Amino acid sequence: MHDRVLLVLDYVNSVILVYFVVTNVVYTLLMLVSLYAVTMHSKYAARVSHQELLDSPVTPPVALIVPAHNEEEGIVQTVLSLLELEYSEKELIVVDDGSTDRTAERLIERFALEPADFIYRPRLPGRTPLGFYYNPAHPELLLIRKENGGKPDALNVGINMARSPYFCTVDADSIIEQQALLRLMAPVLRSRAPTVVSGGVVRIANGCTVRNGKIVALDLPRGWLERCQVVEYIRTFLFGRPGWNFLNATFIASGAFCLLHRESVIAAGGFGTDTVTEDIDVIASLHRTLRAKGEPYRMVFATDPICWTEAPKDLRMLARQRRRWQLGLLQTVVKHHDMIFNRRYGALGMLSMPFHAYIEAVGCLVEALGTVLIPFSFLVGAMPWSLFLLLMLLAVGYGTLLSTGSILMEEATIGRYPRVGHVVTLMAYALLENIGYRQMMAFCRAQGVIQYLLGRRRWETVRKSGMAEAAHA
Amino acid sequence: MPKWMKNRLVIGLVVFFTAMGIWESRKPRFRPMYQQGAALYQQQRYLQALQQFDRAYGVDPNQVAVVVMMGWSNLKLRRYEEARFYFQRAQRLDPRNPEAQLGAAFVAWHTGQRLDGNKAQRLAARFPDDPEVRAMAEAAKKQEAGGRR
Numbered sequence: 001m002h003d004r005v006l007l008v009l010d011y012v013n014s015v016i017l018v019y020f021v022v023t024n025v026v027y028t029l030l031m032l033v034s035l036y037a038v039t040m041h042s043k044y045a046a047r048v049s050h051q052e053l054l055d056s057p058v059t060p061p062v063a064l065i066v067p068a069h070n071e072e073e074g075i076v077q078t079v080l081s082l083l084e085l086e087y088s089e090k091e092l093i094v095v096d097d098g099s100t101d102r103t104a105e106r107l108i109e110r111f112a113l114e115p116a117d118f119i120y121r122p123r124l125p126g127r128t129p130l131g132f133y134y135n136p137a138h139p140e141l142l143l144i145r146k147e148n149g150g151k152p153d154a155l156n157v158g159i160n161m162a163r164s165p166y167f168c169t170v171d172a173d174s175i176i177e178q179q180a181l182l183r184l185m186a187p188v189l190r191s192r193a194p195t196v197v198s199g200g201v202v203r204i205a206n207g208c209t210v211r212n213g214k215i216v217a218l219d220l221p222r223g224w225l226e227r228c229q230v231v232e233y234i235r236t237f238l239f240g241r242p243g244w245n246f247l248n249a250t251f252i253a254s255g256a257f258c259l260l261h262r263e264s265v266i267a268a269g270g271f272g273t274d275t276v277t278e279d280i281d282v283i284a285s286l287h288r289t290l291r292a293k294g295e296p297y298r299m300v301f302a303t304d305p306i307c308w309t310e311a312p313k314d315l316r317m318l319a320r321q322r323r324r325w326q327l328g329l330l331q332t333v334v335k336h337h338d339m340i341f342n343r344r345y346g347a348l349g350m351l352s353m354p355f356h357a358y359i360e361a362v363g364c365l366v367e368a369l370g371t372v373l374i375p376f377s378f379l380v381g382a383m384p385w386s387l388f389l390l391l392m393l394l395a396v397g398y399g400t401l402l403s404t405g406s407i408l409m410e411e412a413t414i415g416r417y418p419r420v421g422h423v424v425t426l427m428a429y430a431l432l433e434n435i436g437y438r439q440m441m442a443f444c445r446a447q448g449v450i451q452y453l454l455g456r457r458r459w460e461t462v463r464k465s466g467m468a469e470a471a472h473a
Numbered sequence: 474m475p476k477w478m479k480n481r482l483v484i485g486l487v488v489f490f491t492a493m494g495i496w497e498s499r500k501p502r503f504r505p506m507y508q509q510g511a512a513l514y515q516q517q518r519y520l521q522a523l524q525q526f527d528r529a530y531g532v533d534p535n536q537v538a539v540v541v542m543m544g545w546s547n548l549k550l551r552r553y554e555e556a557r558f559y560f561q562r563a564q565r566l567d568p569r570n571p572e573a574q575l576g577a578a579f580v581a582w583h584t585g586q587r588l589d590g591n592k593a594q595r596l597a598a599r600f601p602d603d604p605e606v607r608a609m610a611e612a613a614k615k616q617e618a619g620g621r622r
Contacts, residue, residue, distance in 0.1 A: 011497045018493065333482055340481040357482050358489075384535035385566050 009377050016370040017387070020394040023359055027239075027402060034243035035409065038303050041242070042413040044190075045304045050182045054088055059185060061089035062259065063162035064170050067154035069097040071172040076110050078172050081213025083140060087181045092141045093158045094172075098148025104133070111138050118142075118161070124270035126156035151255075152271035152278035159270060162262060169279070171256040175205060175215055175308040183305035184259045193298040196261040196286055199245075199253030200305035201237040203416070204230045208308065215308055220422055225318060227429045228437040229311045234426070235406040238303060238413075245301035249352035253299070255279025257307030264290065264297070275335060277328025284336040287348055303414060319444040326364065326448025333357040364445035370395065371439045396434045403430035503529040507539050514542065519549040537567045544576045548583070556580050571599055578609060588613035 053059050064082050068075055075094070082092050096104040107113060113133035120129055126149065133143035146157055159167060166188070168181065180200060188195040206229075207221035221227055244250050258279060265271075268285040271278040283299070290297045312318040333340070333356060340357050342349035374391050377383035407426045410416070417423060477483055510525030523546040529539045544559035557580045563573035575596050581588055593613035600606040 010502075011494065014497055014500075015490070015493050334480060337481040340485060342481075354485070358485060362482070362486065384533065384537065386535045 009373070009383075012369065012373055013377055013383060013387070016366055016374065017391060019363060019366040020370070020391060023363065024394055024398050026355060026359065027398070030243040031239050031402060031405065033246050034239050034241075037242040037246040038238055038409060038413055041187075041303055045183065045186070045302070048186050050086070050179050050186070053182050053186060053189065054086055056088075056189075059088055059182075059189065060166055061091070061164035062087060062181060062185065063091045063093055063158070063164040063167040063262075064181075065155055065158035065162065065167050066092070066094045066170050066172050067097055067151050067158065068094055068099065068103050068172040069148065069151070069154070070099045070101045070103060072099070072101040072103045072106050074173050075103050076106050077210065077213045078170070078174065079107060079111070079141065079213075081175050082170065083138070084178065084213065085176060085181045086178050087185075089164075090140060090181070091162065091164060093161055094141070094143045095154040095158045096143060096145045097151070097154040098146060104143060104145050107143050108133055111135055111141055113138075113141070113143055120160060122160050123266050124156040124159055126153050126160060126270075129157060129161075132161075150273055152273045155278065156270045159262060159265060165262055166259055167262050167265075168257070168259045169255050170307070171309060173310050174202075174256050175210060175213060176257060177306045177308070178214070180257070180305040180307060181259075183302060184257075187300040187302050188259065191298050191300060193296045194261070195298045195300055196264040196290065197250065197253055197283060197299035198259040199241065199250070199299075199301045200257045200259075200307055201303055201414075202233060202254045202256050202307050202309055203237075204233055204311045205308035206230075206311050206313065218416060218418055218422075220417070220425055221311075221313075223313060224429075224432070225315060225437075226311050226313060227425070228433045229318070231403050231407065231426055231429045231433045232437075232441075233311075234410050235403050238406045238409050239402055241301045242303060244352050245299070247347040247351065248298065249347035250299040250301060251283060251348065251352045251356050252280050253283055253301065254307075256309050257305070260286075267293075272335075275328050275331040276324055277332060280329060280332045281335065284332055284339065287339070287345060288336065291345060306414075306416065315440070319447070322441055322444040323448040323451060326361070326445040327452050329356065330361045330449055330452045333361050362449065364442050365449055367395075367442040368439075368446035371442060399434040399438060400431050403433055406430075501532045503533040503536055503539055506532065507536070507542070510542060510546075514546060514549075517549075519546050522546050523550065535566060537563050537570055537573065540566060541570065541572045541576060544573070544580075548576065548579060551583075553580055553584050557584075571596070575600065575606065579605075582609050582612060588616055590614060590617040 066078060066082070079092065079094060094107060113135045116132050116134040118132045122128070127147045130145045130147065133145070135141065142161065144157060144161060146154065155169060166185070168184065170176065184198050184200050188198050204221065204226065205215065206226045207219045208215045209217035209219070220230060241250070241252065255278065260282070264286055265282060268282065268289040270282070272281045272285065275281045286299075312321055333353070336353070337357075339345050339349050340353045345353065370391070374383070374388065378385075378388040404427055407423065407430055411423050417426070506525050506529035510522045510529060513522035513525060523543065526539055526543045526546055529536070530543055533539065540559050540563040544556045544563060547556035547559060556576065560573050560576040560580060563570055564577060567573065574592070578588060578593060578596060588609070590613045593610040597606050597610035
């Protein structure tokens with residue numbers, strides 16, 4: 001019996017070792033590609049004149065679609081900030097997805113909106129709108145009220161009402177930097193192939209001072225959990241997505257702030273309601289449709305358009321968020337499994353999909369298991385000291401290296417944090433994040449996978465306290 | 474065939490875990506050799522035990538248990554230099570390993586080197602039923618007393 005247990009331990013430890021080695025090799029390659037891509041992009045971004053883009057007659061109009069469900073606290077702030085975005089021609093469509101609070105009323109009162117008759121052509125499936133609200137004094141703004149049908153349903157309704165060739169999905173609790181939409185559009189205009197997706201960076205606004213829908217003072221949040229998330233977001237958006245974008249194998253673009261080509265999305269069937277992460281699903285559907293048509297296309301990711309969002313402040317909400325993300329990612333890779341190791345999809349099928357399926361979606365189980373089993377194996381003497389050290393180095397040391405590297409890269413390229421103290425604090429948290437926080441997140445993500453396997457596939461609501469408080473600060 | 478069995482994600486995972494299983498099963502294991510060596514050691518067939526431990530050492534040179542037994546076997550065969558090497562290596566791998574500490578102390582005792590009295594006492598406390606350890610501790614005590622005089 002004892003021998004069999006040791007045999008199983010040896011097997012599991014080998015799996016964990018192979019997983020960590022493969023993961024770290026992939027991350028290293030991705031890091032090198034990202035480093036090159038981010039450097040190139042920042043050089044390009046420094047040269048581009050955004051005023052030129054703003055004045056250019058070829059800059060296409062964009063519809064900003066804001067699905068909102070029970071967002072009465074921050075919706076006015078968000079709309080104010082979006083109306084003030086620097087962009088020549090934009091429409092702002094707020095879709096009130098059956099809110100039970102005063103989300104719609106707040107907008108109606110603040111912008112003196114009145115019921116209006118508009119022609120609604122449902123090109124994508126979605127609940128029929130209950131009403132449209134409009135004020136000629138704010139011609140860019142349109143409010144749609146509908147029954148609750150979920151975020152993808154609200155987005156589909158918004159797309160149906162949009163007239164612009166591009167639309168940008170924006171979360172109702174986000175704040176977008178004034179030039180961000182122009183910066184998001186810049187790579188689209190530069191690209192030689194038709195660009196169907198342009199993704200931006202999402203950063204954490206906790207700790208920042210918000211006034212009239214604008215961030216007026218940048219600061220780090222007070223809590224350790226939020227600070228760890230700040231480091232995590234920087235790493236994700238600087239050491240991952242730019243690399244995949246460079247390889248033309250984008251699989252994830254954050255729905256909090258993402259520009260999409262309207263007709264392509266309609267051709268791909270819009271936002272699906274069968275996963276809880278519709279933003280990942282729509283990217284996969286776009287790849288599928290466009291590859292099937294054999295049309296050239298490009299999906300881009302830029303590191304300078306920044307959208308600020310509020311991160312969960314307590315562990316319970318953070319765990320919910322991560323479980324949902326993991327569940328959605330797994331749902332999406334299972335749904336689009338035929339793309340995995342499929343040469344037809346190029347780098348996406350041969351590299352990005354396997355990475356997201358095996359390392360990002362399922363790998364957390366190995367990571368969580370390793371967190372428990374490695375120290376256990378070592379303590380019971382089933383693992384030699386040298387292997388224990390190697391695994392710890394791979395798990396913690398390498399993660400720290402990636403995190404510190406991404407903070408330095410952020411500072412060198414984007415450099416949003418104004419004080420040296422901010423950078424020093426973030427560097428300290430780059431180390432702390434890998435001791436405790438990352439392991440906790442691995443457990444939360446593993447829970448998401450287990451939820452999927454148990455058949456619990458519902459959306460877990462993440463309650464946030466809202467950034468509105470800061471607005472009055 | 475159930476639908477999930479055709480899923481590439483599932484197929485990939487099955488392939489990976491099967492490949493790992495095959496790799497693991499083909500990997501030579503130190504444990505059977507170690508256990509054989511331990512059995513021979515119990516039978517006081519130290520030379521044959523050493524050969525088995527040597528094979529186990531070839532498979533996993535970082536296994537402290539194997540390294541320690543290499544030390545004990547060499548000590549029993551009065552190959553003190555080899556025994557010292559293995560006990561020192563075991564201590565480097567796991568500085569807190571009591572067997573490695575004990576082995577190193579025994580080598581010192583057998584080769585007439587000076588013993589660390591405190592360490593010997595600690596080892597005697599740790600292995601109270603072993604008369605040889607007690608004898609070594611006594612010898613260390615005497616050495617210290619002699620040294621003070």
